[in-house]
Amino acid sequence: MNSRLPEISACRMSHMPSAPSGPSPSDRRRTKESRRAGEFPPAPEPLAVPVFDSHTHLDLTVQEAGVTGEGDPIDALIDAAAKSGIDRLMQVGVDVDSSRWGADLADRRGQVLAAVALHPNEAPRLSDLDEALRQIEALAARPRVRGVGETGLDTFRTGEEGRAAQEESFRAHIAIAKRHGKALIIHDRDAHADVLRVLDSEGAPDKVVLHCFSGDAEFAAECVRRGYYLSFAGTVTFASAANLRAAAAITPSSQMMVETDAPYLTPTPYRGRPNASYLIPITMRALADASGADLDTLCATVSANGDEVFGPW
Template identity: 55%
Template sequence: MSKRTERAAKEQRPPVPSPLPVPIADSHCHLDIVAGWGWDTDRTSVVEPTHPDVARELDDAHAAGVARVVQVGIDVPSSEWAVALAEHDSRVVAAVALHPNDAPKLDDLDGALAEIEKLAQRPRVRALGETGMDYYRTDETGRAQQERSFRAHIAMAKQYDKTLVIHDRDAHDDVLRILAEEGAPDRVVLHCFSGDAVFARECGRRGYFMSFAGNVTFGNASMLREAVAVCPEELLLVETDAPFMAPVPWRGRKNGPFLVGETVRFLANHLDRDLESLCATVDANTTTAFGDW
């Protein structure tokens, strides 16, 4: 296959899967990037929350049995976008935050945090996130500011009774340490869970939700499959993190909320669970984590 043919294949949108037996939610997605990143363009364009491409993504998700989504911000503009979409479309609730890789780059971190705090008080905002710690893309020079941002988001989540959505990459011990030092909010979600079974057991002991993305289906993800096997049933969530990490058999394609069911089907097989029962459990857990839509 030529590179041009291979690229064309990757740009083809996967078909909408058959609907799940019980509707579920995508607990973490970035529809602003999904809709703004066309099949034959880069992802520099930003569409309005009312753009037809955004509605199409939500309609396709609904057709696949994904009735609800959590739209997640990573900076002030994308957080404002998330709130606008949630206020426009009842299928969506918002999470707002400064991403841990972006926080160290800000000249006015306090000013950005103040804007996030304003957004956090809006009724359709259910979470502060994604925040956290990332030692893969942020080196030691930026980690103090990253940690300061994380602590500020924890404080806001507690003050406004919002769920805390954590981005944790290569920083498991420090994430747990900071949560213990600050005192964790009532609801904590480890987004795109990336730890092993030992870390999963500790998160379960602390009552933290673990959200698994499409990468759990990848052939090289045995560690994640071991982790999900020990995740307490009542703490299991699923997500796309769209447009990233489309599940097998669509790995390498642009992901969307309509594909989260492929991850659930994989997990039902891996965990030897009835699909309908697993969907009902995941949906109930999402409501516990983020409230009713």
């Protein structure tokens, strides 16, 4: 156990008062990626210039990895992040329940803003997509909800039979983001061309973030040309991810973000263990290396991008 993280433990909690009870429906899509058995990694060297985590799931981090200690487990995660130089978090919803939970959390925690949406893999499972979208729209109107996401397209986990519902949901989320003046946070898995097609068809909102950017340099260049923001996760540190490092190298710092997607996508050398916002410094250093940028300067720009896209915390 790293002494700088006394609040975080490999032991699972016996109760989770601050997170929704039971796994989110979207949790089932990542069963093979469960991090329950692993210990949290040691804290990296903190960043000298703070940044924000543009995409995290605090509820799933508590449920999957377990956070022990006195007090609120969510506070433990937020405090650990702050000690590493991560001063703000974007809590992202994947269904109605997690979106409502995130919106409520943002009202109570000044360091947290929320994004609300139906994950693309949820849309085909819903018996009443229209009603779920109505509830997401109501949440999107709340002042500390600053993003609509994660929404988009995922052809990796959803077969042909579910893709019409995915696209219908994506189009509806684009409209919600535009009606409420919120940033659109996109989940794009094996669907680059179709994501751009739908955005072209519907007209993109003013602010678009490609969550956990997974394309190559060519796709990155197209997204940059359109004015979108590219958010890089721990995957950019993977040995096999030369394409992501090439994408980061051509992404202007003014259009770059960093995220965890916690509790998933833990950066090297801790793959297979739970991820959390306090590990962002590892990813930021990889981005600075890939782009040839000074770390402190890059952190300052990435931090400013958060205010530009989501507004002040």
